[in-house]
Amino acid sequence: MKSYLADWILPVASPPIPNGAMVVDDAGRIVFLGARAQMPAGTEQTIYESSVIMPGLVNAHTHLEFSDLDAPLGKPGIEFTKWIGEVIKFRFGSERVEKSDAIAMGLEQSARHGVMAIGEIATAPVVLEDYQSPLPCPMALRVFFEQLGSDDAEVAQKVADLEQFFAQAEAPLSSACANQVVAAVSPHAPYSVGDCLLNELAAVGVKRQSFVAMHVAETLAEREFVESKTGPFIEMLTSMGVWRPAAYGNYQSILAILEKLSECDSALVVHGNYLNAPELDFVAANREKMSIAFCPRTHAYFDHARYPLEEMLERGINVAVGTDSRASNPDLDLAQELVEIHRRHPDVAPETILRMGTANGASALGFDESFGRLVQGREAHFCVRRVADVSSPLAWLENRA
Numbered sequence: 001m002k003s004y005l006a007d008w009i010l011p012v013a014s015p016p017i018p019n020g021a022m023v024v025d026d027a028g029r030i031v032f033l034g035a036r037a038q039m040p041a042g043t044e045q046t047i048y049e050s051s052v053i054m055p056g057l058v059n060a061h062t063h064l065e066f067s068d069l070d071a072p073l074g075k076p077g078i079e080f081t082k083w084i085g086e087v088i089k090f091r092f093g094s095e096r097v098e099k100s101d102a103i104a105m106g107l108e109q110s111a112r113h114g115v116m117a118i119g120e121i122a123t124a125p126v127v128l129e130d131y132q133s134p135l136p137c138p139m140a141l142r143v144f145f146e147q148l149g150s151d152d153a154e155v156a157q158k159v160a161d162l163e164q165f166f167a168q169a170e171a172p173l174s175s176a177c178a179n180q181v182v183a184a185v186s187p188h189a190p191y192s193v194g195d196c197l198l199n200e201l202a203a204v205g206v207k208r209q210s211f212v213a214m215h216v217a218e219t220l221a222e223r224e225f226v227e228s229k230t231g232p233f234i235e236m237l238t239s240m241g242v243w244r245p246a247a248y249g250n251y252q253s254i255l256a257i258l259e260k261l262s263e264c265d266s267a268l269v270v271h272g273n274y275l276n277a278p279e280l281d282f283v284a285a286n287r288e289k290m291s292i293a294f295c296p297r298t299h300a301y302f303d304h305a306r307y308p309l310e311e312m313l314e315r316g317i318n319v320a321v322g323t324d325s326r327a328s329n330p331d332l333d334l335a336q337e338l339v340e341i342h343r344r345h346p347d348v349a350p351e352t353i354l355r356m357g358t359a360n361g362a363s364a365l366g367f368d369e370s371f372g373r374l375v376q377g378r379e380a381h382f383c384v385r386r387v388a389d390v391s392s393p394l395a396w397l398e399n400r401a
């Protein structure tokens, strides 16, 4: 048996343990979690000085295919539709590394930052082998196959591709890989997914008892598009030659889109930056199956209005945390997202912020108690953070990198 000792252990599922010890058996299960003085004798000890041990962090929303970027695209405060133009230019540019390599880089970066579970948005063609690169610790990945388009003639093919993706995910993974990969579906966003495609993707999600994720209420322009079919997104779609008004007749409100997503077994609302009170009430009323992924530094990058975090938490909504991609974020360091939340929302309790980056994310992605929490009897998926200040378990939230 191995034991891991640190100034603090933060199990998340139970109170912080000062001078803590965690003992793990040969099968990787936690057999003791408590004070050093009470730990069983005869273990192989690893002592982490000036450190906290906590569950592996959960990045509830990212797009690993952009992990080869050194810096976000555009500049801080860029208008969202202009940024999308930059993303398209980059995606189809000639200087890119292979997508599989970018994903491998993203997995490696995530592991380095103590992330052990990811809600990944993947674009066609999705190759599940891309998620099997060997890592120091196995990762749990919920891979959402992202689809978009408003041409009804293409819907059948997109649904077939999605079905094939689910079938691919059911096949056994190569034995060399210990990463856990689970398939899910993602209609991209209200402005990029026509009614027909949204309905069909949701139908596959329902049939497959799958998770669904969608970027919703990310910008005010998106609300304008949904509610009145005017504004920057019309200009953007028109300039791309894909504005098809007839394809967007059914969903005239953000609420209608949330209702559609709620038909699936579990729905992750990505961003939700501009959800209003009735929309938040709806997510709260469906909290058993709906979560929201907040991406704090991406939120700051676009200079959005204050995030309605307190309003979400007051309603008991399960708020998870994501980095979003390196196209709008400097890195995949989830702990820095938590630091950013603490800085922008100082009244939210540090314990709540840690829970958002761990247990809430695991719940949002449907991973069991082995992820996002340290629980006796469960597998130990943990990370270690070196800290300058050990006077309290979450003092590190004050430290901006």
Ligand SMILES: [Zn+2]
Pocket (backbone or CB within 6 Å): 061, 062, 063, 121, 215, 270, 324, 325
């Ligand atoms: Zn995203």
